[in-house]
Amino acid sequence: MSSNEARAAVEAVWRSESARIVGALARYTGEFPLAEDLAQEALAEAIVSWSVNGIPSEPAGWLLTAGRRRAIDTFRRRSARDEKYALLARDLSDEEPGVDTLFNPDAIDDDVLALMFISCHPVLSKEARIALTLRVVGGMGSDEIAKAFLVPVPTIQARITRAKKTLAAAHIPFAVPERQEIPERLGSVLQVLYLIFTEGSFASAGDSWIRTELAAEARRLARVLLRLAPEPEVFGMLALMELTAARFPARLDPAGHPILLEDQDRRRWDQSAIRRGRAALASAVAAGRGLGAYGLQASIAECHAVARSAAETDWQRIVILYEALGRLTGSPIVDLNGAVAVAMAAGPAAGLDIVDTLDRKGDLEGSHLLPTVRGELLARLGRHEEAAAALTAALDLCSNAAERIALERKIAQLGEGQLREAQ
Template identity: 50%
Template sequence: MTAASQASDIGRTVEAVWRMESARITGALSRMLRDVGIAEELAQDAMLQALESWPRDGVPERPGAWLMQVAKHRALDHLRHASMHANKEGELSWEMDEQLRDQSGQRRPDELAELAQLAEGDIDDDVLRLMFVACHPVLSSEARAALTLKLVGGLATPEIARAFLVPEATVAQRIVRAKRTLAEARVPFEVPRGEERKPRLASVLQVIYLIYNEGYSASAGADWLRPGLCREALRLGRVLAELAPEEGEVHGLVALMEIQSSRERARTGPNGEPVLLLDQDRSRWDQLLIRRGLAALDRAASRGSLGPYALQAAIAACHARALRPDATDWVRIAALYDALSQLRPSPIVELNRAVALGMAYGPAEGLALADQLLDLPVLRNYHLLPSVRGDLLARLGRHAEARAEFERAAGLTQNERERTLLLARAHEQKGLTHG
């Protein structure tokens, strides 16, 4: 093996280890430093040290532990430096400086040992804290998603930019501003307790859900789906479920993502074209993911009444259990959407409920509900409303109207694959109209 290829292999190893360990390392350093931005910088310094040392010295037996150790040493150096330059405006450094002095006012010789105590802690708790900080409601949803993928997911800024189809500079600015906002707001590095925990957990779940949805149905670009985003969201959800096993909605979200992910191989054709749910080859659905999803749904149900994510998972489970499209229990799905609309009413839920009603009780029922949504400003430029209406109108034999709706939907979507599909459906209606 040439030196260049060996260096390339080690570079890939460092990248893989970083992806797995970065959240744990950044979380541990954030607990020590109380500053997510500095923690991330020092964690990345450790990765750079690996890129420099491992080609020369070889990959250590426990690469994650090696990175953690180097990162903690850098954090201790930072704390020591901050302590020596403490002043009244640096509260944390001032307190540490005072604690490290004996009664004569001189530094104790065991200063390093005292500082090292800060490096002790539960790594799993550190990751959970980091997740709550990255998803703090003080940040915008876009900033929370970018920061979560960066700090907890271990993705590089260019990867996040490609995932959301925005300029790299935009993502970089979001992340920088997010870290500055957290520092200025003095957001504590902790898992909220009591009454504060529920809304903060909702924020974490919302960010993971947002990331997953963007991967499952890409809002723009040339690809119908972005599996990398789905996998990152699912990984984050699984981590959260391990760290907060008592939270039913965490298991509900994991169940939803597991079941939805089971369809990945069947959702596109040979050339990447979209394949709609009722047209998919169900033998290609991943049964392991379905079993994992159903088990997670059971865990959610065992922790009390089903929340919004668990209800969506229960809907996905109805599809997963049906071996054929015509075996789908649409009446149960409609009932679950009724429950979801009561628990978390929204125009999007109502639109999905219209689809379910149309399948359970006939297209006229679904169209009646969809028509009620036409005047809602939030759905005025939402392409799925005319898409749903087009499908319901087609099933009623109103092909000219259906064609117009599919064409309108194609004009609204920013996803190229979806636009092609909608125009094909419009063309199909044109043929039926003249037939």
Template identity: 55%
Template sequence: MTTPAARTASTADLHRVVDAVWRMESARIVGALARVTGDVGLAEDLAQDALLAALEQWRDTGVPAKPGAWLMATAKHRAIDTFRRAENLRRKTQELGRELGDAEEPDWAAALDEEVEDDVLRLVFTACHPVLSRDARVALTLRLVGGLTTDEIARAFLVPEKTLAQRIVRAKRTLAAAHVPFETPAGEELAARIGSVLEVLYLVFNEGYSATAGEDWVRPSLCQEAMRLGRILAGLVPDEPEVHGLVALMEIQASRLAARVGRDGEPVLLADQDRARWDHVLVRRGLAALERAESTGTALGPYALQASIAACHARAATFDDTDWVRIAALYEALAALTPSPVVELNRAVAVSRAYGPDAGLALVDRLADVPALRGYHHLPTVRADLLEQLGRREEARAQFEAAALLTRNERERAVLLDRAAACGRGVGE
């Protein structure tokens, strides 16, 4: 006789299996459904129905040998039933019947798989369509392509689950109202639209790499998700150098995640990191992706340039061995390609390492009144660090304190206040 505890354990195991299958298969399933329905919102609803059916049926029958194919077949039948119930969609029902055939036929899943990669790519471009706001693109991509639950996305970005759910619902309605086609753009439009996709992945990764708010300094799960989606995209559009550039950047940066956090979760700055804790498998993968970006023969784009900067750090045995002159030159090239106050601030740091803190401070002071950096805590942080190096400790303390007031990350605030206090102790000694 099965005990309640055994049943609970069995249910928990089933949920873990279903969650894992969903994470791996959801993009394929939603993409295939969106292709035949033309509606990503309806497609996700049908896929979710199939997921609920799996939880109910697999508890009694066990997990099938091909769970992804089972979910796909079930979702397709849900689609057919939905169209049959809709009086004004009888024609579409006939089309679906001809396209899908009998789900019992052994080669049905294989025939569907022939278009899977195209379906996933279409789904990526639809979720990242420029008609949506940046926040909506991020949420919808993680939901539809990443297979994350609304709760998981809400917790990752520290917003209420209800707010996140409404954001996703509005995004689907916006796509429907704008009659956004479920297709992969071509020609010049592809180049323009791929930038929107890369921006979403970069935003997700950065939020994981250096959390803007909350108690945690890093959120590795977000970094992992961004890298997973980036690798998928690189496989779907292998001739796009900037896709490989972004994958390279994320993997090299992610190689340092374990070393970025101390024993108690406190931030560990690059100069103080134990490089033995870096993930050298990720470093090698990132450098290989950078080589693929460089091998296209085209000029490096913003992501590949940033990956080149990250590669300089990855190749240095110690912080002092870093080729700061090359990094400063790469930041100059990046600033010429994509002018930005943030890029200029990063360039100032590199210049200070290559040519001395005075040279870096001169560049930082030029940014003091830039409106885009007002409220950006990294500006007073960098200025404080350079002032401290120059022995101007009282000024440095004030800048560290100002930066602490601006950051929303609790771990970072603690580090900044500690550095301010250390500067204060040095005054007058």
């Protein structure tokens, strides 16, 4: 087997088993940063070994055994200066575990859940949480993460290194939080998954408007989290992801340019994803605790999913849901989206009043989203010159190539409309 083939095999195993491998190593060593380093060393060792000896029958077990041996070596080196490490080294080397011992079914779930909680720990910055989660839970390489977020690979590597140093310095234990602590800590995990999915659904920069692989990874991690922590808001998060992703097939034209919701061919929406999303939302509602931010967003997405057209959408219900979401989150982006819903329910003038209020507050200064919405509403009111000016301002602020093309088209259409009116 060539080294390239071995590397591909190692990457495939790591992508599917990274959380279990790092989690098990962290359980054995008691140190998450060390566990992640040991796992990376095992990957490097596997590329060399597998290219010579072929892929082992239990590749994940092979990686974990290699990581465990390196842990023993590490603790033996430390034992000369610390009695605690000497005891750990002796305990770890008492018996050579088999695959069944390494992947103890009773411990795997707790390992993965603990890994999610530590990767998304509030002591880390938002950027560090995202990078670390995609690396150790999602199994993505630094180059993949860098490509997804359009930053240099050394930047991602530095974020991961700083994150591990921060966790070590803060002495964060590798453990599932106590049951009473889970709801509070769960919010940090959900926020990270939401940020990953949002970047996949509405890319902030680059040539593509949607990064389906990144969004799919967020959905996969949400399903893992739901299996381990079946809380109502996790159901709400998964529902939101499924119902949003259901529209992916209709959101781009053949050239990769964005298609607005009201112009999408709804026959292309993924009905299987819609059914999964509605089922998850029903489970969140059935818990009887009231919907949180993700559940409310999923409810809005469901309104779109069940409507046969934009005109037949229950915009009044969406307005109410956005009002509830706005009170819960205090987010100006939520208020902006609510303005769009008001425009659909009560006319563009009503929506424009809200947008102008948000503009005066200045909370969305520097974002292309507000002038984009303002331009659309002005265009619907027939105020084409003002609409073109607003969309031009949005174009200057927008960094996504596909979205820029859509804005340029709209500006050109407004210009053509003004020309026809003048004639």
